[in-house]
Amino acid sequence: MFNLLVNAGGWADNHDTFSHGRILEYTAPALVTQMRVDGVLNIAALTAMPTLFMDEMRVDGEEFARIGTIMSIRDGARGQVLLDYIYDANVPPIPIAEIYRLRSRLGINDYEFSRTHWAVKDVDLFRFMLTELRGSRRHPRIFQLPETATLVNDQLSVMMPFANSALVLAAIQRAAGSAGMRCDRADDIWDHQTVMEDVVALIDRSAIVVCDCTGRNANVFYEIGLAHAWGKEVILITQNQADIPFDLAHLRYLHYHPNNEGLATLEAQLLARIRTLRGG
Structure with missing residues (x-):
């Protein structure tokens, strides 16, 4: 406030x-x-x-x-x-x-x-x-961004290895939908000539970014860094607690199992967290 x-x-x-x-x-x-x-x-x-x-x-x-x-x-x-x-x-x-x-x-x-x-x-x-209000600091050298951010309050984005289970993504999408948010993953979008441009544009406009650390995927960790630097609300999830690196271990994360029961629990926990971040 x-x-x-x-x-x-x-x-x-x-x-x-x-x-x-x-x-x-x-x-x-x-x-x-x-x-x-x-x-x-x-x-x-x-x-x-x-x-x-x-x-x-x-x-x-x-x-x-x-x-x-x-x-x-x-x-x-x-x-x-x-x-x-x-x-x-x-x-x-x-x-x-x-x-x-x-x-x-x-x-x-x-x-x-x-x-x-x-x-x-x-x-x-x-x-x-x-x-x-961060226009003067928005001058990355390897990708393009608008001069000022355009935050979409109901936009949630998912950063996860492309090879990860579609069932995991579906659980995240259901949680986002139940909280009244749209949910996108970068490979579902083709607004730019390169995937990287689509990834950073999606993070830039997102209010919440869900990042799956499973498998210690380098791309996901890079995207977590962007989301944190731009002041986004980041929700970390993982199938393996050992996949949370030392620099992120102090942050809370959701540990889930990729079976039906585990994904149902993940969906419920994500929904609760999203609602908390959105103020109810």
Whole structure:
């Protein structure tokens, strides 16, 4: 989750005031009950989240937003609260026009760009930055990618040895379908002249990547590295625990048997994990 603070007058460097009456506008009712208990703001919860500070959007579209952390929230005079905050020095200013373009990913509607308010959004802000706002870092030398990522929230991809059982793939596809996701494997796609281009394009747009480490396939491990580097949710599976390399052994993985009972268990475990990653 993250705080979205929009202010018509812009933001001072480290502290400012905000109208108490506009806090938690445009916030889902379930989140409101978490952030305001018996009419009192849950300051611990609000200050624990990252914050996106924005000016109200102007016609010229030249404003920039900043990402930072609220350090303290105190009562002020005349229905105001006093905020102390710091901006993250490692995150450069973000054009508000870019946030507007990607507003649906952040759960922000059009009206919020011209309304001073404080909302809480149920979106992982830093994952959003990794998958959407990373254009300057997307310059691989051996394959081509669009300048900015186009994350498809219901896209799941499967990375596994081409020779692996079709029954394993079918179990993964059933789990994805039950969770309301489309499921693709690179060899099912022919959008580019090379298989490698199709693989990286599929990983790039996927929200979740399932990787089968069975057999220690070098291609799969390369694809796991890409998925991790691009901030994807990666689910590791394997028929043999010894096939999980040392550098990945600290991560949780699903161990399955390639028989009917084992694949049924894998399907159920994958479905549960996918639903957890998608927030329910």
